[in-house]
Amino acid sequence: MIADDFTIINGFKHIKYEGESFFEDEMIKRSQNYFDFNNKRRSIRHFSDKEIPMGVIENIIKTASTAPSGANKQPWTFCVVKNLELKKEIRLAAEKEERKSYSERMSDEWLDDLKHLGTDANKPFLEKAPYLIVVFKRPFEYDNEGKKHQNYYVNESVGLACGFLISAIHNAGLATLTHTPSPMRFLEKILKRPDNERAFLLLPVGYAAEKTFVPDIKRKNIDEVIKVY
Ligand SMILES: Cc1cc2nc3c(=O)[nH]c(=O)nc-3n(C[C@H](O)[C@H](O)[C@H](O)COP(=O)(O)O)c2cc1C
Known part of the structure; x- marks a missing residue:
């Protein structure tokens, strides 16, 4: 069956692609901007x-949720934590893991690679930022009969959604930190998540404090990251 604005493939409806395109000048300007x-x-x-x-946080998460995902399973949950007691509980648990990581788990090379960031096991921002977004991946789903169904390319999909999320936070004029106080199972326990969810990233979201300094890092230049064939 074929209509003007939709068609049927394998018994499923396909709708018209509504993506925008631009003249070349505009395309160059937009991509540069x-x-x-x-x-x-x-x-x-x-x-x-x-x-x-809260509406801004919802828009940011809606944007993250537009990311592509394996077989469109959208295997993610974004938990938004604004409750002060919960933020404190998360901070204390994260710092406990981080203390262990800095003193026992990380290799000398790893610790050396982190030196320029000036980080340590203290994470006051986990209490200070108005929101924490805890991203969970969902390796499988349960159906109504309790049968398990695997999701596909879960890490790739959730990683992409987090990229969209970080970009949407930046677009709103806010800032975040991609934080991984691993192992992060404590987040599943504190937030009482179901057994098909695994903590993926922890992102404090807010405005930067006044006079915030960041490491003077350099990004690779285009010749180092592109190979044209
Ligand atoms: C997967 C991942 C995990 C990270 N984990 C941490 C972390 O636990 N703590 C931290 O301070 N920064 C963490 N970062 C942030 C990086 O240090 C930061 O992105 C990098 O230094 C580049 O700086 P930029 O984000 O300002 O460009 C992480 C980044 C990524 C992508």
């Missing part, structure tokens, strides 16, 4: 406690 904007994104580790409307 988008790079310039994204090039200003930085991970920060000092947050203000200034409030942010």
Whole structure:
């Protein structure tokens, strides 16, 4: 069956693609502007406690949830934590893991690679930032009869959704930190997540504190990251 604005393939409806395209001049300008904007994104580790409307957080998460995913399974859950007691509980548990990581788990080479970031096991931003977004991946789903069904390319899909999330946070004029106080099973326990969810990333979201400094890192230049065939 074929209509003007939809068609049927394998018994499933396909709708018209509504993506925008641009004349070449506009395309060049937009791609340059988008790079310039994204090039200003930085991970920060000092947050203000200034409030942010919940609607903004919802828009950011809706954006993350537009990411592509294996077989469109969208194998993610974004938990938003604003409760002060819960944030404190998460901070204490994260710091406990981080203390162990810094003193026992990380190799000398790893610790050396982290030196330029100036980080340690203290994570006050986990209490200070108005919101924590805890991203969970869902390796499988249960159906109504309790039967398990695997999701596909779960790490790739959730990684992409987190990329979209970070970009949406930056677009809103806010900042975040991609944080991995591993192992992160404590997040599943504190937030009482179901057994088909595994903690993936922990992102404090907020405004940067006044006079926030960030490491003077350099990004690889285009010749180092592109190979044209
Ligand atoms: C998967 C992943 C895990 C990270 N984990 C941490 C972390 O636990 N703590 C931290 O301070 N930064 C963490 N970072 C942030 C990186 O240090 C940061 O992205 C990098 O130094 C580049 O800086 P930029 O984000 O400002 O460009 C992580 C980044 C990624 C992608």
